[in-house]
Amino acid sequence: MERTISATQARIHFGEIMKQAKVGPVIVERDGKAEVVVISKKTYDELIAANTPADWRKLLEEAHESIRIALKGRELPDPAEIIRQGREERDEQLLNALR
Numbered sequence: 001m002e003r004t005i006s007a008t009q010a011r012i013h014f015g016e017i018m019k020q021a022k023v024g025p026v027i028v029e030r031d032g033k034a035e036v037v038v039i040s041k042k043t044y045d046e047l048i049a050a051n052t053p054a055d056w057r058k059l060l061e062e063a064h065e066s067i068r069i070a071l072k073g074r075e076l077p078d079p080a081e082i083i084r085q086g087r088e089e090r091d092e093q094l095l096n097a098l099r
Contacts, residue, residue, distance in 0.1 A: 001023065001024040002024050002025050003025075003026050003027070004026075004027040004028075004034070004062055005011055005026060005027070005028055005029070005036065006028070007029065007030040009027050010026070010038070012027045018038070020038075021038045021039055021040050022040045022042075025037050025039050026038040026039075026044070037048075
């Protein structure tokens with residue numbers, strides 16, 4: 001549950017604001033404009049964890065592992081061989097189109 005309080009009241013009753021922040025965010029206003037939000041440490045940690053970019057090396061390793069599992073021990077063909085075959089097929093199609 002969100003609560004809004006003035007900056008003066010927040011200063012006077014900071015201990016109470018800390019207790020309320022454990023239940024939900026407390027918005028602190030100055031001159032009628034929201035300036036800051038007081039949140040619990042748990043909420044803060046969750047926000048940081050959700051916004052921390054994943055390590056690309058770990059993501060790459062996880063992708064490799066899922067590919068290895070999907071292949072079930074089978075080997076992938078050599079990429080150079082796949083490219084060579086594709087070029088041969090393309091060349092044959094071009095020659096047939098010219099005939």
